[in-house]
Amino acid sequence: MSLPEILNIGYAYSPEQLWLLDIPSETMPLTHLRENMHIKYLDQEGTDDWNLTPQELIDDQERELLHMQKVYDADMSYPIEIYNHQDTWIILDGVHRFVKAHLR
Numbered sequence: 587m588s589l590p591e592i593l594n595i596g597y598a599y600s601p602e603q604l605w606l607l608d609i610p611s612e613t614m615p616l617t618h619l620r621e622n623m624h625i626k627y628l629d630q631e632g633t634d635d636w637n638l639t640p641q642e643l644i645d646d647q648e649r650e651l652l653h654m655q656k657v658y659d660a661d662m663s664y665p666i667e668i669y670n671h672q673d674t675w676i677i678l679d680g681v682h683r684f685v686k687a688h689l690r
Contacts, residue, residue, distance in 0.1 A: 593627070630649075
């Protein structure tokens, strides 16, 4: 399973490491993250690969029940962790929260 190039930030990280950082959060319009709808962040059920975009998950919710359960269970009190790559905001952690915000 190879990481999509746009998600390769040049070093390994884990969501747990991100959560430990004391970085202030700020609000931004969801539209600033719209490019993320087409990045293959997730794996389709029965696979172990980066082969499912948030848009595909939204379009076929019945097929991806495990991911949709994560979306419904997502705690929106936590921020979506992002970084800027070539003038595009990319999600590092919080794809299920992003989908939930989009569906709302």
